[in-house]
């Protein structure tokens with residue numbers, strides 16, 4: 001486990017301009033996403049912005065030691081970190097800790113995200129479908145702390 005699954009240089013060279021593109025989508029419409037997309041879930045377009053905005057603030061490799069040691073920067077890290085890896089079981093959202101921590105009672109100590117908002121239901125469904133469809137996550141796609149996003 002640990003950082004070995006993560007191509008060394010890939011973190012620093014994270015594709016910021018492309019991340020900015022998909023995040024700009026949200027900024028233009030703060031209620032995004034108001035519905036679950038038709039057709040297959042696209043990791044870069046639908047899932048990455050949700051994870052960056054809601055999770056990466058705590059689940060980046062620098063802050064992870066304070067946050068369950070769970071690192072959500074690459075698929076390899078997401079599959080190998082945390083107290084009981086893997087957090088994602090492709091094809092089975094109901095057994096994936098990534099989903100179960102989000103469906104806990106909001107007052108539960110482990111509930112994620114700590115303060116769900118009213119459009120969280122749609123986002124959760126997108127993440128569930130993404131896992132159900134196999135949790136596809138291209139190897140070169142790296143997630144970063146929201147402060148690393150230079151263009152919104």
Ligand code: HEC
Nearest residue numbers: 054055058066067068070082083084087097098101112113
């Ligand atoms: C404000 C910081 C914060 C944010 C934002 C956050 N988490 Fe967490 N996360 C934590 C902390 C703290 C823990 C450890 C909780 C514990 O075990 O007591 C944790 C633990 C986890 C774990 C369990 C790791 C393990 O194996 O023990 C998963 C999975 C997880 N978070 C997923 C997410 C997801 C998905 C999001 C975004 C939807 C998210 N978290 C957002 C702080 C955060």
